[in-house]
Amino acid sequence: MSDPLLAVSGLTKRFRRSGTTVIAADNISLSISGGETLALAGPSGSGKSTIARLILRLIEPDAGRVDFDGGDFLALHGAALRAKRARLQMVFQDPLAALNPRATVARVLDDPLRIHGLASRGERPDRIATLLERVGLSPDLAGRHLHEISGGQRQRVAIARAIATKPSLIVLDEAVSALDVSVRGQILELLLDLQRTERIAYLFVSHDLGVVRAFAHRVILLEGGRIAEQGDARAVIDNPQSTIGKALVAAVPRLTRTQDRS
Amino acid sequence: MRRLASAPEALVGLGILAALTVMALAASMLFPGDPLAIKGAPLLPPFQDWSLPLGTDRLGRDVLAELFHGARASLAVGLAAAAAAIAVGAVVGTLAGFAGGIVDEALMRITDAFQTVPSFLLALAFVSVVGPSLTVVVIAIALSAWTGPARVARAEVLSIRERDFVAGARVIGMHPLEIALREVLPNALPPVLALSSVIVASAILIEAALSFLGLGDPNRVTWGGMIAEGRTVLRSAPFLSIVPGIALVLTVLGVYLAGEGVVEGTAVRKGLS
Numbered sequence: 374m375s376d377p378l379l380a381v382s383g384l385t386k387r388f389r390r391s392g393t394t395v396i397a398a399d400n401i402s403l404s405i406s407g408g409e410t411l412a413l414a415g416p417s418g419s420g421k422s423t424i425a426r427l428i429l430r431l432i433e434p435d436a437g438r439v440d441f442d443g444g445d446f447l448a449l450h451g452a453a454l455r456a457k458r459a460r461l462q463m464v465f466q467d468p469l470a471a472l473n474p475r476a477t478v479a480r481v482l483d484d485p486l487r488i489h490g491l492a493s494r495g496e497r498p499d500r501i502a503t504l505l506e507r508v509g510l511s512p513d514l515a516g517r518h519l520h521e522i523s524g525g526q527r528q529r530v531a532i533a534r535a536i537a538t539k540p541s542l543i544v545l546d547e548a549v550s551a552l553d554v555s556v557r558g559q560i561l562e563l564l565l566d567l568q569r570t571e572r573i574a575y576l577f578v579s580h581d582l583g584v585v586r587a588f589a590h591r592v593i594l595l596e597g598g599r600i601a602e603q604g605d606a607r608a609v610i611d612n613p614q615s616t617i618g619k620a621l622v623a624a625v626p627r628l629t630r631t632q633d634r635s
Numbered sequence: 636m637r638r639l640a641s642a643p644e645a646l647v648g649l650g651i652l653a654a655l656t657v658m659a660l661a662a663s664m665l666f667p668g669d670p671l672a673i674k675g676a677p678l679l680p681p682f683q684d685w686s687l688p689l690g691t692d693r694l695g696r697d698v699l700a701e702l703f704h705g706a707r708a709s710l711a712v713g714l715a716a717a718a719a720a721i722a723v724g725a726v727v728g729t730l731a732g733f734a735g736g737i738v739d740e741a742l743m744r745i746t747d748a749f750q751t752v753p754s755f756l757l758a759l760a761f762v763s764v765v766g767p768s769l770t771v772v773v774i775a776i777a778l779s780a781w782t783g784p785a786r787v788a789r790a791e792v793l794s795i796r797e798r799d800f801v802a803g804a805r806v807i808g809m810h811p812l813e814i815a816l817r818e819v820l821p822n823a824l825p826p827v828l829a830l831s832s833v834i835v836a837s838a839i840l841i842e843a844a845l846s847f848l849g850l851g852d853p854n855r856v857t858w859g860g861m862i863a864e865g866r867t868v869l870r871s872a873p874f875l876s877i878v879p880g881i882a883l884v885l886t887v888l889g890v891y892l893a894g895e896g897v898v899e900g901t902a903v904r905k906g907l908s
Contacts, residue, residue, distance in 0.1 A: 431802050455808035463806045471799040473818050485807045534807065 376443065377404035378574050379428070379542055384437030386427055386598075397423040398434070399598040407541060408572040412585040412606060415595035416621065421578045424595075425544045428576065429463055430454065442541060459489045459538035466547035468527035472519055478505070478530050479515040485537040504533040508563060525556035529563070536567060542574045550581060561588055582625045586610045594618050645896020651889025658706040666700035670856050674700070678872050692861075692875050693868055701856045702882055708846075708857040709839050709886060712773055716838040717831050719777035724784025725820060725827050731785070732792030732823075733815040743789070746782045754779030758841055762850045769852045772845060776838045783834070784827045791823035832894020836887045843883055858883050 384401040387394050397420040405411045413421040426432045428439055430446070439446040442460050449457055465471030472481050482501045486492045492500045502512035508529040519527060528548065535543050545564070549557045561584070567573055577589050585592055585606055592606040594617060602615040613619045662670075675687050677695040682688065689698040731742035749757070758775040765771045795801065796819060804814045845851050846859030858879040865875025 426802075429806060431805060455810065458806060458808035461806075463803070465799050465803060467799065471803045473800050473804075473822070475821055484804075484809065488808050488810075538807070 378407045378409075378442065379403075379405040379576075380438075380440040381428060382438050384424065384427055384439065385435050386423060386432065387435055396420075396598045398427060398437075401437070401598075401600060403593060403600075403603075405542065405574045405576060407574055408568060409591070410568065410575040410577055410589045412577040412579060412589035412592040413595060414579055414582060414585050414592055414621070415601075415617070417580065418597075419595040420598035421580075421595050422546055423598075425463075425546050425576060425578045429461065429544055456489070459485070460540050461542050461544070462535035462538065462540040463544040463546060464528070464531050464535050464548040466551050468524070468531040469519060471531060472527070472534075474519065476519060477515070478517050478519065478522070481519070481530055481534050482515075482537055485534060489538050491538065500537075504537055505530075507536070507567075508533040509559075525552060525560065528552060528556075528560055532560070532563065532567075536571070536573070539571070540573065542576065544576045544578065546578045547580070548577075549584065550579065557584070564588075582610050582621055594621065642896045642899055644892045645899070648889045648892025648894070648896055651885055652893050655706055655710060655886055655889065658703050659710050662700075662703040662707055666697065666703055670700040670704040671696060678868065680872070681874050681878070689878055690874065692864060693872075698861075698875065698878060701861055702858070702879060704856040705858045705861060705879060706882070706886075708769070708852070708855050709842065709883070712769065712776065712842040713835045713839040713886075713890070715773045716776035716780065716842075717834040719773065720780035720834055720838075721784045721827060721831060723777065724781040724786075725788045725824065726816070727781070728785035728788025728790075728827075729792050729815050729820045729823060732789035733796055733811070733819055739789075742785075746785050749779070750782045752779070754837075755841055755844060758845060759848070759850065762845055767845075767850050767852055769855065772842055772851065775845075776841050779841075780834050780838065783830055787830060788820075788823050788827050791826055792819055795819050795822050829894075829898045832890050832897070835894075836890045839883070839886055839890070 381404065382402040384398050385396075386398040387396050389395075399420075401424055403411065413424060415421050423432065427434045427437075428446075434447070437447075442457070444457075446457065446461075479498070479501055482504055483497055486497050486500055487494075498515070501515055505512045505514060510526060510529050510533070514522060514526065514530075519530070522530070531548075549560050552560060564575065565588070568575065575589075577585065579585050589606040591604065592609050593603040594601045594609065594613070594615060596615075596617040601617045602609060602613065609618065610622060613622050673695040674697040675684065675691050675695050677691055677693055679687060679691040679695075681690040681698070683690065687697050687699070689702065692698055692701070727742055727746065731739045731746075757779040758772075761775040761778060762771055765775075792815075801814060801818060804818050809818070842851065842857065843859030843862070846857040847863040849863065851857045851860050861879040862876045862883075865872065865879075869876055
């Protein structure tokens with residue numbers, strides 16, 4: 374394996390709230406190769422979402438280094454950072470909260486194409502239709518408002534927006550947690566299909582070990598902002614070594630059924 | 636509109652505003668020519684001569700014609716000043732709330748400075764320095780009224796900027812200025828717009844007060860100017876002050892009631908969704 378796509382080392386972030394200091398990320402190091410899925414799992418408050426947002430530079434870290442796509446990502450500022458963001462995208466848990474509530478589907482998909490100059494004004498409607506078809510939606514949805522389509526369709530629109538700039542890494546922050554079970558399976562299928570055809574790597578933030586085991590190649594279990602355990606997703610979840618790993622696996626009733634079926 | 640219909644006071648307000656708009660638009664059709672021209676004997680009381688239903692003023696000018704043309708000034712100044720105040724306030728408030736830090740500090744201290752000066756004094760000082768004209772009056776009123784919308788917009792933006800769609804806009808590489816003005820500002824507007832009826836009403840009153848003090852546009856009929864004109868003959872011909880006074884009261888009442896109705900209407904809609 375050559376240089377990893379994303380290499381994080383020593384990433385640290387502390388939050389000070391009313392006198393007490395909470396360490397949300399304590400000396401986190403991880404790496405993701407192209408076309409690979411790494412899951413960040415852990416109980417709520419373990420820092421998994423914070424780490425994802427640190428990597429995306431939605432929050433600035435206190436210390437550490439993030440190398441992405443062959444360069445120091447933390448050293449970028451202003452226009453250079455905004456341009457690089459095309460390669461590193463994100464899908465949020467609740468698409469209705471993560472997209473402008475007043476926007477139409479077409480505007481949501483138009484923004485990344487316009488901002489990164491990927492298509493001229495005249496070409497954009499065609500590109501938007503192609504993107505919608507790529508995520509399994511009818512191009513007729515383009516004119517609709519976001520509150521007029523279903524939750525599963527909205528998450529597909531959010532994925533279409535994330536892939537519009539042809540990224541090499543997408544952070545999925547609890548991206549399927551809010552969907553009902555049947556839709557969740559379809560969205561995961563879509564994400565796997567995108568990974569196969571476009572070689573997109575995923576950083577998959579989730580509290581659902583059943584989904585992590587089925588979807589991710591490797592997993593990192595977090596506790597209190599520290600890495601408790603990491604390794605091959607199936608190996609770690611089938612036979613956890615750390616106390617938090619055992620507790621998390623014990624807390625997932627769905628896991629036994631997943632095992633029975635496979 | 637259906638929701639507005641369920642609130643009778645909102646309908647009354649809208650009715651008054653509609654009548655006022657018709658008055659303003661029809662003024663030059665019903666009363667062509669200069670409303671400041673002399674039409675008959677001076678100080679003719681109302682309901683005496685039906686060609687001059689509301690009588691004439693000290694110089695023999697048609698009071699009804701003045702009233703219709705005065706509606707134009709009141710509406711134009713009220714709407715233009717409120718629009719300018721809300722536009723400036725919303726942009727300043729959004730930038731302050733979104734940028735945070737030193738930009739926020741600077742913009743909010745400027746807002747404080749404007750807010751500590753009584754708004755009427757500020758308008759008065761501005762007009763007396765620059766000179767009276769309709770545009771200057773509009774700017775003067777807007778200058779004293781933009782601070783309210785700025786504070787409301789900033790408070791709203793402070794909560795909106797923590798929402799995921801702002802993070803989403805950053806992730807796709809949108810410029811911070813575009814995020815502030817295109818993503819955040821439109822979502823911060825509803826509570827700011829709820830202020831508009833108060834601002835329109837106070838703008839109409841400030842305009843009238845400026846005209847009353849002789850600082851209105853001298854070439855236009857305004858209700859404030861009419862009241863000032865009638866003041867000298869208040870004992871012998873009180874109707875000259877009472878008629879435009881009633882028009883002023885009805886207008887401000889109409890703006891308040893309609894504004895209240897719109898706010899109630901949107902609140903109901905939010906509650907349902």
